[in-house]
Amino acid sequence: MKVELAKSAGFCYGVRRAVEVAQQAAASGRPCVMLGHIIHNNSVIEALEAQGVSVVERPEDAPAGSAVIIRSHGEGKAVYDALQARGAEIIDTTCPNVSRIHKLVAQAEAEGRCPLIIGSPSHPEIQAIAGWCTNAVVLDGPEALGDWLAADPRRCRMPLAMVSQTTSTRERWERCIKKAKKECTNIKISDTICNATCKRQAEAQELAARNEAMIVIGSRESSNTRRLAELCAALCPTVLWIERAEELEPSNLYGKASVGITAGASTPGWIIKEVYDKMSEENMEIEESFAEMLEKSIKTLNTGEKVTGVVTGITPTEIYVDLGAKQAGYIPVSELTDDPTVKVEDIVKIGDEIETYVMRVNDQEGVVTLSKKRLDSVKNWEDIEQAREEKTVVEGLITEENKGGVVANVKGIRVFIPASQTGLPRDAAMTELVKQKVRLRITEVNRARKRVVGSIRAVQAEERAAKAAEVWNNIEVGKRYAGVVKSLTSYGAFVDIGGVDGMVHISELSWSRIKHPSEVVKVGDAVEVYVISFDTEKKKISLGMKDRNQDPWAVFTDKYSVGDVANVRVVKLMTFGAFAEVVPGVDGLIHISQIADHRIDKPGDVLAEGDMVDVKITDIDYEKKKVSLSIRALLDDVQGADAE
Numbered sequence: 001m002k003v004e005l006a007k008s009a010g011f012c013y014g015v016r017r018a019v020e021v022a023q024q025a026a027a028s029g030r031p032c033v034m035l036g037h038i039i040h041n042n043s044v045i046e047a048l049e050a051q052g053v054s055v056v057e058r059p060e061d062a063p064a065g066s067a068v069i070i071r072s073h074g075e076g077k078a079v080y081d082a083l084q085a086r087g088a089e090i091i092d093t094t095c096p097n098v099s100r101i102h103k104l105v106a107q108a109e110a111e112g113r114c115p116l117i118i119g120s121p122s123h124p125e126i127q128a129i130a131g132w133c134t135n136a137v138v139l140d141g142p143e144a145l146g147d148w149l150a151a152d153p154r155r156c157r158m159p160l161a162m163v164s165q166t167t168s169t170r171e172r173w174e175r176c177i178k179k180a181k182k183e184c185t186n187i188k189i190s191d192t193i194c195n196a197t198c199k200r201q202a203e204a205q206e207l208a209a210r211n212e213a214m215i216v217i218g219s220r221e222s223s224n225t226r227r228l229a230e231l232c233a234a235l236c237p238t239v240l241w242i243e244r245a246e247e248l249e250p251s252n253l254y255g256k257a258s259v260g261i262t263a264g265a266s267t268p269g270w271i272i273k274e275v276y277d278k279m280s281e282e283n284m285e286i287e288e289s290f291a292e293m294l295e296k297s298i299k300t301l302n303t304g305e306k307v308t309g310v311v312t313g314i315t316p317t318e319i320y321v322d323l324g325a326k327q328a329g330y331i332p333v334s335e336l337t338d339d340p341t342v343k344v345e346d347i348v349k350i351g352d353e354i355e356t357y358v359m360r361v362n363d364q365e366g367v368v369t370l371s372k373k374r375l376d377s378v379k380n381w382e383d384i385e386q387a388r389e390e391k392t393v394v395e396g397l398i399t400e401e402n403k404g405g406v407v408a409n410v411k412g413i414r415v416f417i418p419a420s421q422t423g424l425p426r427d428a429a430m431t432e433l434v435k436q437k438v439r440l441r442i443t444e445v446n447r448a449r450k451r452v453v454g455s456i457r458a459v460q461a462e463e464r465a466a467k468a469a470e471v472w473n474n475i476e477v478g479k480r481y482a483g484v485v486k487s488l489t490s491y492g493a494f495v496d497i498g499g500v501d502g503m504v505h506i507s508e509l510s511w512s513r514i515k516h517p518s519e520v521v522k523v524g525d526a527v528e529v530y531v532i533s534f535d536t537e538k539k540k541i542s543l544g545m546k547d548r549n550q551d552p553w554a555v556f557t558d559k560y561s562v563g564d565v566a567n568v569r570v571v572k573l574m575t576f577g578a579f580a581e582v583v584p585g586v587d588g589l590i591h592i593s594q595i596a597d598h599r600i601d602k603p604g605d606v607l608a609e610g611d612m613v614d615v616k617i618t619d620i621d622y623e624k625k626k627v628s629l630s631i632r633a634l635l636d637d638v639q640g641a642d643a644e
Contacts, residue, residue, distance in 0.1 A: 076131015
């Protein structure tokens with residue numbers, strides 16, 4: 001017979017911690033009692049009673065002078081208050097994951113929310129959670145949640161806060177979340193299922209699916225063991241639920257080629273081993289592997305160690321981590337990252353495996369304080385040094401302007417960027433870089449002095465050179481580019497077309513006659529240009545911006561004929577007359593003799609550049625594309641009309 005043991009069988013770290021704390025209290029010789037069974041396992045309770053730790057059901061039943069052990073399922077706030085009022089010493093073995101739920105419901109009620117607790121109303125854990133608030137609603141699943149909401153439609157609009165029993169199944173909890181999100185408009189949901197529970201259930205299902213029989217070991221009072229048995233029964237035809245080895249009847253396994261074994265969180269290793277011992281000698285190899293697994297599961301942790309765990313919970317102030325040890329681990333948010341712009345949910349999620357550094361071990365409280373950023377700091381310094389050696393580009397966030405430059409945060413490390421290396425023009429304000437993400441190259445690292453220097457300019461130069469090479473490799477006359485105006489001169493505008501600047505002559509900016517490029521564009525404008533000509537040796541490019549497909553002469557001849565009157569703009573004064581723009585790109589001449597109905601010395605006596613005047617088109621030379629205009633002809637027409 002092939003026998004396979006679930007890796008997560010037996011004590012979870014919360015239960016193991018509770019039992020060890022109780023055993024230590026018993027060994028101390030001081031009088032102590034358990035307030036209720038500290039875990040759901042009669043064999044463990046009997047063993048503790050044999051060591052002198054009796055069980056009481058109420059705080060007032062505890063003998064005077066005795067220390068009182070709070071069970072791993074926790075107790076309501078009223079119990080703590082009653083024990084403190086009696087002056088009793090409290091030994092709290094509440095599972096850290098359960099303690100977190102106590103804080104969540106208390107905080108929710110303080111915020112004006114109604115706590116919704118999903119779980120079995122009669123379970124000690126649920127009763128304890130409800131004892132940390134005054135108006136909690138306990139519902140055993142999605143159906144009960146739906147009925148509760150339907151009973152009063154106003155409940156869907158209430159401010160609610162939903163948590164779950166730590167040993168609930170993931171499937172049931174997800175259905176509750178789906179129902180709540182669909183029906184409720186103001187609900188805060190906290191995922192409080194213990195990751196160890198999820199892992200245990202998943203492993204049990206995997207074993208049940210591939211074995212002909214399953215043995216589930218655990219107390220009949222244990223909620224999580226009952227769920228293990230239910231999950232296995234859905235996938236395996238033969239499921240034996242036993243509390244002790246003596247309940248195992250070998251004949252029930254006759255003819256089974258493979259058997260899987262799992263155990264509830266309250267089942268000690270020695271009971272699991274009893275079951276192994278009762279099975280055939282073929283399982284000796286498995287017994288050895290089980291012993292190794294058991295040894296590994298009770299590993300101890302020391303300050304300064306590097307450990308790997310699984311994220312089991314996230315709160316606004318800390319992240320809970322299952323380290324597979326007797327202590328529960330947590331990371332204060334302040335120890336998660338040095339980057340102030342990063343959100344917790346962007347770094348970790350429940351179920352993620354995370355590598356951390358042990359800052360402090362508190363065996364009395366059963367917790368380990370962890371730090372991710374301290375471990376990351378070491379790795380990040382190594383990455384920074386490697387980036388300098390290999391001349392790789394890194395990303396950083398500019399956090400402040402400093403004397404002579406700016407400071408960037410690169411993986412939690414301060415990098416100074418001198419003003420000359422920011423890539424900004426000399427007269428530009430460096431404050432415009434603050435809060436901007438930039439690409440830079442590390443140029444200097446002094447780890448002892450914690451000094452790092454970087455350059456944005458070096459990256460920009462390389463990127464610009466690469467883009468320029470691409471432009472010169474593919475440039476051709478007529479090719480269009482999206483560019484940015486970089487600077488203006490009296491004779492044109494320089495446009496960056498991607499690493500290379502080309503010049504748009506003032507005559508190519510517009511069909512209209514202009515005096516300065518600023519009449520059409522300004523620095524920073526995004527423009528579309530086309531290549532008129534280029535010289536690869538001299539690295540010069542001549543660009544055009546006005547639409548070559550639009551022929552101004554064709555527009556003029558379509559619109560006007562000889563004898564028509566047009567409103568024109570005076571664009572240039574000469575000694576012999578004035579040029580006026582009829583349509584953009586077509587100018588006509590108003591001869592000095594045609595400006596007025598009397599003799600004038602010069603055009604400026606009557607006209608000024610920019611004036612809008614009415615003229616009569618007196619002649620069109622289609623071959624030479626010249627137009628003659630006259631103001632005097634209009635005046636003569638008016639005088640003739642008046643004479644008539």
